[in-house]
Structures are given as structure tokens and as C-alpha cells.
Amino acid sequence: MNRMMAFLLVGMFALSLPAISPPQAAESNAPSVQAVEWKDLMPSDFNPDRLLKKYYDEVATLQDNDPRAERLAEGLRKVWENAPVVEALNNRVVKIAGFLVTLEGDGRTVSEFLLVPFFGACIHVPPPPSNQIVLVRTKDRPFKVREMFQTVSVTGRLRTQAVRNDVASASYVIDAMRVEAQSR
Amino acid sequence: MPIFGLALKSLLNRRLTACLMVLSISLSVMLLLGVERLRTQARAGFANTISGTDLVVGARTGATALLLHAVFRIGYATNNVSWTTYQDIARYPRVRWTIPLSLGDSFRGFTVLGTSGDYFRHYRYARDRALEFAAGTAFDDVYDAVLGVDVAREFNLRLHDSLVVAHGAVDAESSRHTDKPFRVVGILSKTGTPVDRTVHVSLAGLEAIHVDWQSGVRAPGAGVSADEARRQNLTPRSITAFLVGLDSRNAVFHVQRFINDYRKEPLLAVLPGVVLQELWDAIGVGEKALLGVSALVALVGLCGMVTALLTGLNERRREMAVLRSVGARPRHVLALIVGEAIALGAGGLAVGVALLYLGLFIAQSFIQTHLGLFIEIGAPSVYEWLLLALVLLASFVAGLWPAILAYRYSLIDGMTVHV
Numbered sequence: 001m002n003r004m005m006a007f008l009l010v011g012m013f014a015l016s017l018p019a020i021s022p023p024q025a026a027e028s029n030a031p032s033v034q035a036v037e038w039k040d041l042m043p044s045d046f047n048p049d050r051l052l053k054k055y056y057d058e059v060a061t062l063q064d065n066d067p068r069a070e071r072l073a074e075g076l077r078k079v080w081e082n083a084p085v086v087e088a089l090n091n092r093v094v095k096i097a098g099f100l101v102t103l104e105g106d107g108r109t110v111s112e113f114l115l116v117p118f119f120g121a122c123i124h125v126p127p128p129p130s131n132q133i134v135l136v137r138t139k140d141r142p143f144k145v146r147e148m149f150q151t152v153s154v155t156g157r158l159r160t161q162a163v164r165n166d167v168a169s170a171s172y173v174i175d176a177m178r179v180e181a182q183s184r
Numbered sequence: 185m186p187i188f189g190l191a192l193k194s195l196l197n198r199r200l201t202a203c204l205m206v207l208s209i210s211l212s213v214m215l216l217l218g219v220e221r222l223r224t225q226a227r228a229g230f231a232n233t234i235s236g237t238d239l240v241v242g243a244r245t246g247a248t249a250l251l252l253h254a255v256f257r258i259g260y261a262t263n264n265v266s267w268t269t270y271q272d273i274a275r276y277p278r279v280r281w282t283i284p285l286s287l288g289d290s291f292r293g294f295t296v297l298g299t300s301g302d303y304f305r306h307y308r309y310a311r312d313r314a315l316e317f318a319a320g321t322a323f324d325d326v327y328d329a330v331l332g333v334d335v336a337r338e339f340n341l342r343l344h345d346s347l348v349v350a351h352g353a354v355d356a357e358s359s360r361h362t363d364k365p366f367r368v369v370g371i372l373s374k375t376g377t378p379v380d381r382t383v384h385v386s387l388a389g390l391e392a393i394h395v396d397w398q399s400g401v402r403a404p405g406a407g408v409s410a411d412e413a414r415r416q417n418l419t420p421r422s423i424t425a426f427l428v429g430l431d432s433r434n435a436v437f438h439v440q441r442f443i444n445d446y447r448k449e450p451l452l453a454v455l456p457g458v459v460l461q462e463l464w465d466a467i468g469v470g471e472k473a474l475l476g477v478s479a480l481v482a483l484v485g486l487c488g489m490v491t492a493l494l495t496g497l498n499e500r501r502r503e504m505a506v507l508r509s510v511g512a513r514p515r516h517v518l519a520l521i522v523g524e525a526i527a528l529g530a531g532g533l534a535v536g537v538a539l540l541y542l543g544l545f546i547a548q549s550f551i552q553t554h555l556g557l558f559i560e561i562g563a564p565s566v567y568e569w570l571l572l573a574l575v576l577l578a579s580f581v582a583g584l585w586p587a588i589l590a591y592r593y594s595l596i597d598g599m600t601v602h603v
Contacts (some may be wrong), residue, residue, distance in 0.1 A: 102455075111311065127441055
């Protein structure tokens with residue numbers, strides 16, 4: 001099968017996952033902490049299913065190595081990379097659970113990681129749209145990581161950070177107050 | 185307290201056995217701490233070498249192989265990345281900076297790295313620390329070189345000295361680029377990473393010394409002088425790998441996907457943090473096994489001590505009787521034996537720690553030369569103190585058994601010994 005088509009197909013599959021599989025954020029005792037789920041991070045008018053449907057219909061008409069496939073994938077990647085964020089969540093203290101992907105650490109603990117809604121987000125399947133990826137910084141208290149893609153729940157102030165870029169886009173960053181390990 | 189002094193003197197009287205017991209405990213302590221020390225230091229060493237880099241990109245190979253070669257200079261590259269591909273990816277909208285890396289030449293066992301000025305601007309190590317110059321500046325001319333601190337120290341090179349690099353990883357007379365020496369224009373400060381053991385030159389410099397080389401040997405009769413080489417086109421055709429920094433770390437998966445799906449050339453982009461985590465997960469089992477084995481060795485050492493104390497008891501019934509005759513109570517006998525065990529344990533700890541530091545001191549440069557890892561020789565960590573305390577506690581507990589036996593004997597025997 002054409003690689004681009006595979007990309008789109010698996011992308012669809014990947015997107016249907018967050019609705020089912022992510023560990024549910026537990027109810028928090030502190031009233032100021034807002035338990036957030038991954039779908040809350042997508043604006044209500046951002047519908048990846050509909051976006052993918054549109055592409056999928058068009059891809060279905062393509063032959064292998066059709067130059068249009070590359071253009072389509074390119075377009076979809078742009079949408080994926082610059083997915084809109086929910087500005088209303090800016091500066092809220094939230095609690096969200098997901099899978100940890102190490103960025104910076106000392107071999108025992110991590111001080112910076114990405115939180116993603118499904119397992120193996122960086123390798124096996126195409127990445128989720130950018131509004132489904134949260135950068136977590138644990139500057140003061142590095143988190144002792146047990147294994148790859150460990151499930152953790154993160155509590156901290158969520159900020160929507162603008163990206164210096166020609167395309168208007170923003171991404172989620174949490175300065176974590178607490179990171180807890182969760183059992184799968 | 186006088187009992188403890190007596191215990192020491194009694195031990196001194198049996199110094200050969202005592203020495204052997206201390207030795208066996210100290211060796212096991214050294215092993216226990218050494219395994220723990222190497223484990224944590226190796227992890228810290230690897231993790232501290234790269235920081236702030238979002239992706240490491242090279243020709244398609246194993247993720248670990250790519251990271252080890254490009255960043256830690258361990259192993260070899262299977263293929264190169266073409267210059268046009270590199271430029272194409274460097275122009276990708278989300279990419280903020282790139283550092284090209286060209287490996288393959290050496291200077292008397294040290295890596296020669298061809299790169300660009302961005303290396304000194306954007307390379308980060310040990311949680312976001314930038315490279316600093318101890319002397320001089322970054323390279324500017326084709327034949328300029330910037331040395332890591334260890335290279336400069338080892339060959340006593342200063343600014344404006346010249347050095348000749350060799351083709352390939354082995355510095356053989358026949359493969360030296362003698363006609364095109366480099367001039368030292370900068371020396372970097374100590375980083376504790378492979379950077380210290382690297383000679384940095386510009387990509388153009390690497391290209392220049394290879395203009396008259398074809399198929400791995402100097403083309404006969406095609407001598408191109410250093411100045412003639414300058415006038416040639418010194419844009420590299422390919423590089424070994426490159427580091428990528430993005431405008432937002434959140435975009436890393438998308439750019440990684442773009443690079444891995446790059447159609448014109450098979451490439452591999454990896455997140456350094458993830459590959460290291462994979463590496464830790466893979467060797468974690470081995471680490472645990474090693475720690476388990478060394479814990480068992482410590483147990484064997486203590487068992488040896490208990491055996492020696494137990495066998496000694498029978499022979500020392502007379503000694504106990506003498507002690508009783510001068511007024512020692514059975515509990516004193518108990519304290520004597522426990523005191524001995526603790527003294528042996530403590531002696532073993534002290535000697536073991538001393539041996540460990542001696543070993544680390546000797547192994548430090550060897551490990552750095554062969555693995556590119558800087559082993560820091562610092563005070564024991566909290567965890568190591570805990571291990572030490574555990575061994576001491578274990579020797580106390582181990583001493584209780586012979587001590588209780590001795591206590592019983594001295595109750596039964598009184599002052600007359602029926603041997």
C-alpha cells in the first residue's frame with residue numbers, strides 16, 4: 001500500500017484511541033485543580049475525524065505514487081503540526097494523565113518530558129495532533145522514571161505557549177507541581 | 185569500651201586470620217559499591233553529554249547505534265547523509281538550528297569532528313550548559329582547529345600551535361594529512377563529556393584535507409597544496425549526522441515523522457532522551473543482576489567471617505576462661521565477640537572504600553579513553569552510605585550468633601575448661 005495512505009489510515013486509528021485508552025484523571029481533592037482529559041485539550045470545532053474523513057475520501061481515489069498523495073500528506077501534516085489549542089485552559093491548574101516520553105534527564109530522573117495520550121506515540125504510529133501533546137517541565141523535583149512510556153498523572157499550571165513561527169500556532173506546557181506514577 | 189579495646193587486641197593476636205577476614209569483607213564491599221558507582225556514573229555520564237537537542241539525525245541504522253556514534257563517538261556510521269538532504273531538513277519551518285557532524289578522521293587517537301560554528305552556539309550538555317572557551321575563539325579559517333581540553337593537555341598544545349590529523353580512526357604515518365596542518369585557534373573548557381577528547385574543525389577544513397584523496401588513499405601524483413585546496417569548492421558532499429533543535433519541543437514527533445518519511449534518502453531521526461531511556465531499560469536487568477551478585481558476594485564475605493569466628497570459639501575457650509577469672513561476666517564475653525565482628529566489618533568497610541577509590545582513580549582515565557565517559561570521583565552518595573551501613577549492620581547481626589554461643593560456653597564452662 002502507498003505509504004501516504006498508510007499514514008492517513010493509521011492516523012485515523014491513532015485518533016480513535018485517545019477516546020478509549022488513556023488512563024482517566026482521578027478526582028482531585030483540591031478544588032482549584034481541574035481534572036482534564038485529552039479531548040478537553042481540543043477545541044470543540046477541531047474535529048480530527050472530519051478532517052481525516054475529507055482526506056481519506058480523496059486518498060481512496062489515488063493510485064500508488066500519485067504525486068497528489070504527497071501533497072495531501074503534506075497538507076495533513078501541516079494541520080497536525082499546528083492544531084489549535086483551547087485558550088480557555090491557559091493558566092489553569094490542571095491534572096492530566098498520559099504516557100511519558102523522556103526528553104531530558106540524568107539517567108535516573110527526568111526533568112523534562114512529553115505527555116501523550118497513547119502508548120508508543122513517537123515510534124509505532126504517526127504522532128497525535130499537536131494539541132494532544134503536552135510538554136511537562138519538572139525543574140524543582142525531577143521525576144524518578146521507572147520505564148519507557150510509563151503512565152503518569154501530572155498536576156500543574158497549564159500554559160498555552162505561542163510558537164515563534166510564521167504559522168500561528170501554540171502548544172501546551174505544564175510546569176509540574178506534582179508527577180505521580182500510575183499503574184497500568 | 186575496655187571490652188572493645190580487648191576485642192581489638194585479641195584480634196591483633198590472631199592478625200593473619202583477622203587480615204584475611206577484613207580482606208574478604210573489603211573485597212565484597214568494593215564490588216558492591218563499585219557496581220553501584222559505575223552504574224550511576226555511566227548513566228549520568230551518558231545523560232549529561234547531550235541536552236537541549238530535540239533530534240539526532242543520520243542515515244538509517246539502529247537508533248542506539250546512531251546516538252552512540254554521533255554523540256558519544258562509540259562504534260561507527262553505516263552511511264552518510266547527503267549535504268542537500270541536510271540543507272533541506274535544516275530549512276524545515278519548525279527547525280530552529282542544526283549542527284552538522286562529520287566524523288571519520290582522528291588525531292593520535294582523538295576524534296576529529298568536522299562541524300560548523302553553530303556547534304559552539306547551540307550544543308548543550310549537562311542540563312543546558314553551553315560550551316565555553318578556556319582560550320581563543322571558534323574556528324574561522326579553513327585550517328583552524330578548536331581543541332577539547334583533554335586533547336590540549338595530553339599533547340601540551342597551546343593557541344597557534346599546529347597539528348596534523350590522520351585519515352581514519354588509526355593514526356598511521358602513511359595516512360597523515362601532513363601537507364595540510366591545522367592551527368589551534370581555541371581551546372574549550374572542561375565539560376566531562378566526549379567534547380573534551382575531540383578536535384573540532386570546520387567542514388570546509390575536512391573537505392580541504394581530502395581534496396587529493398580518492399577511494400581512501402592519496403591519489404598518486406595529485407598533490408594539492410594547502411593554498412590550492414582553499415580555492416577549490418569546499419562544500420562537503422555529505423556529513424555523518426546532524427543534531428536538530430526545534431522552535432517548540434512539542435513539535436518533535438512531527439519533525440521526526442517528516443525526517444523518517446523523507447522520500448529522497450533513507451534517514452533516521454531519534455529523540456536522544458528516548459534512546460537513552462531504551463538503553464537503560466535494556467541494560468537495567470543486567471544492572472540488577474550485577475547488583476544482586478555483588479550483594480551475594482558481600483553475604484559470602486560475612487559468612488566467611490562467621491565461619492572464622494565460630495571455628496575460633498573452641499580454641500578460645502581457654503581465653504574466655506582466663507577472662508572470666510579476672511572478673512569478666514558472660515555478657516562481657518558476648519560483647520567481646522560482637523565487638524570483634526563489628527571491628528572486622530568496619531575494617532572491611534574502610535579498606536573496601538579505600539580500594540574502591542584507588543580502583544576508580546586508576547580506571548578513570550582508562551574508562552574515559554575507551555568509553556568516552558567521565559567518571560566523577562566524589563564522596564559516597566546517600567544510597568552508598570546506606571549500603572555501607574547495611575554491611576555494618578549485617579556484620580553486627582552475623583557476630584551475634586558466635587557471640588551467643590560463646591556466652592553459652594562461658595556459662596557452662598565457668599573457669600574450668602573441659603576440652
